[in-house]
Amino acid sequence: MSDTEVSGTCLCGSVKLRATVKERVYGACHCGICRKWGGGPLLAVECAEAPVIEGAEHIRAYDSSEWAERGFCGKCGTHLFYRLKAQDFYALPLGLLEEGDWRFGHQVFIDEKPAHYAFANRTHDLTGAEVFAQFGASDPDPA
Numbered sequence: 659m660s661d662t663e664v665s666g667t668c669l670c671g672s673v674k675l676r677a678t679v680k681e682r683v684y685g686a687c688h689c690g691i692c693r694k695w696g697g698g699p700l701l702a703v704e705c706a707e708a709p710v711i712e713g714a715e716h717i718r719a720y721d722s723s724e725w726a727e728r729g730f731c732g733k734c735g736t737h738l739f740y741r742l743k744a745q746d747f748y749a750l751p752l753g754l755l756e757e758g759d760w761r762f763g764h765q766v767f768i769d770e771k772p773a774h775y776a777f778a779n780r781t782h783d784l785t786g787a788e789v790f791a792q793f794g795a796s797d798p799d800p801a
């Protein structure tokens with residue numbers, strides 16, 4: 659198994675995912691939708707291609723914007739992915755995946771981060787506007 663192949667399951671084990679990540683790097687998203695979805699910033703890993711999913715019949719998805727959906731296990735509620743629908747781009751929550759040699763690389767929507775917390779890690783940080791500029795106006799929030 660190469661070090662860019664990862665796998666994980668939801669809390670109840672009904673859904674299993676296998677994916678290839680671009681690199682062993684994750685980012686944090688501080689946008690208001692991520693913080694409401696998960697109760698805090700989302701730590702997520704970008705996939706190189708759509709993951710292989712076992713137990714997909716248990717997945718529910720919520721359209722969090724016109725361009726993106728967020729998947730979760732319908733039995734246990736574990737968050738499973740953020741997906742840009744047009745590109746079939748997936749980001750997976752870091753906590754789903756087995757432990758490994760991960761690096762905290764970047765933070766996005768840093769301008770939406772509340773002032774009452776901050777990560778001490780040195781990361782590459784982007785505002786929401788910078789994320790939109792990087793990914794094209796119609797593809798925001800890569801995390």
Ligand SMILES: [Zn+2]
Binds near residue numbers: 668669673732733735
């Ligand atoms: Zn589950």
Ligand SMILES: [Zn+2]
Binds near residue numbers: 692767801
């Ligand atoms: Zn977000």
